[in-house]
Amino acid sequence: MQFGIPAIPFCMAFERSLAVSAAMKERGLSHTAQLRAGGSQGPVGGNRTFWDCTPQNIQSTLLNGRARRGLMLAVSDYAAISHRQDAFSGAYISAICAAAGCGVEVVTLDNDKVDYLVRSRVQGKILTKPQIDIQAKCERSGMATSDPVSYSLDLETYDALRDVKVCIPRILVLVLVPDDVQEWIMQSEHALLLRHCAYWVSLKAMPSSTNTATQTVHIPRMNLFGPQVLQTMMAKIADGIEL
Numbered sequence: 241m242q243f244g245i246p247a248i249p250f251c252m253a254f255e256r257s258l259a260v261s262a263a264m265k266e267r268g269l270s271h272t273a274q275l276r277a278g279g280s281q282g283p284v285g286g287n288r289t290f291w292d293c294t295p296q297n298i299q300s301t302l303l304n305g306r307a308r309r310g311l312m313l314a315v316s317d318y319a320a321i322s323h324r325q326d327a328f329s330g331a332y333i334s335a336i337c338a339a340a341g342c343g344v345e346v347v348t349l350d351n352d353k354v355d356y357l358v359r360s361r362v363q364g365k366i367l368t369k370p371q372i373d374i375q376a377k378c379e380r381s382g383m384a385t386s387d388p389v390s391y392s393l394d395l396e397t398y399d400a401l402r403d404v405k406v407c408i409p410r411i412l413v414l415v416l417v418p419d420d421v422q423e424w425i426m427q428s429e430h431a432l433l434l435r436h437c438a439y440w441v442s443l444k445a446m447p448s449s450t451n452t453a454t455q456t457v458h459i460p461r462m463n464l465f466g467p468q469v470l471q472t473m474m475a476k477i478a479d480g481i482e483l
Contacts, residue, residue, distance in 0.1 A: 314422055321421065325378035328424060329415040330356065332438050333376060333465075340467035342474065353400035354410065358470070364478020372473060372483075373410040375401055380419045383436045388458035389414065398455040401443040409483050411473075412457065413440045413465050438465040442483040 330346065333356055337344040343359040356374040364370065375397060391414050393401075401410050415438045417424050426433040441459040449455040463469075473483055 321380075324421060325380070325417070326376070328417060328434075329376040329378040329413070329438075332415050332434055333358075333374060333413060335434070336438070336465060336467055336470060340470040342470060353397045357408075360471075360474035360478075362471075362474045362478045364475060364480070366480035367478045370474045370477035371408050372470075372477070373406070373408050374413050375410065376413050376415065378415045378417060380417055382416065382418055384416055384439070384461055387461040389416070389439055389461060390456050390458055392454045392456050394454055395449055395451065398443065398446075398449060398457070402446040402448075404445050409442065409473075409477055410444070411440050411442050411483065412459075413438055414459060439463050440465040440469070444482070 334344055337358055341360075345357045345359070347354050347357060353375050354373040355376045358372045358374060360370050362368070362370055377391065377393075379391060391412075393412075401412055403410070416436050418435055424435055426435070439459045439461065440463050441457065443457060446457075476483060
């Protein structure tokens with residue numbers, strides 16, 4: 241039997257599956273309904289309850305559930321949006337590192353265009369305990385709609401990331417979030433969802449820019465920044481392979 245589940249990127253599919261499951265639980269619908277959550281409608285149980293599993297209905301149901309439990313629906317503006325973006329991208333990267341079993345340190349003095357230092361205990365053919373320097377960016381553009389994903393970097397950051405003489409490999413991690421900060425996180429007893437997705441790219445040995453202020457870089461959408469990807473990066477570095 242086919243349920244019409246669309247072929248979408250893993251981060252989107254995982255996010256939606258968790259949200260659907262939580263939303264179904266809020267409405268008291270059965271697991272049978274969850275199996276029909278590819279965007280179709282169908283009967284559930286003997287009373288033939290119908291529910292359209294659209295993103296709008298999922299979010300509305302979760303919000304209504306929060307309201308019934310007396311939880312805060314809106315996040316107050318306690319900090320500048322740019323500060324929130326920095327913190328959110330760091331939280332995303334920290335979560336990925338935790339799942340990958342890697343240590344992560346915040347670089348307190350960012351005078352070399354490095355925000356996070358990631359460490360691994362991998363033992364490779366050439367090196368042991370490899371490390372990666374990360375420059376993190378967060379953009380309020382919503383989900384990626386093009387391939388590759390384009391982002392404009394200031395020239396100082398671009399030149400720092402393309403440097404071929406650094407001893408620790410460097411990557412850019414771009415976290416895309418909804419424009420509305422209220423949509424960055426969806427929380428229920430079932431899951432905590434961080435929206436939307438992070439992508440990575442190595443700019444090592446990229447050509448110098450002829451621009452005066454910024455340089456647009458292009459990140460393939462297949463370059464999702466996740467735990468397995470991070471572990472693969474560490475293994476490559478330990479074996480002396482370029483990212």
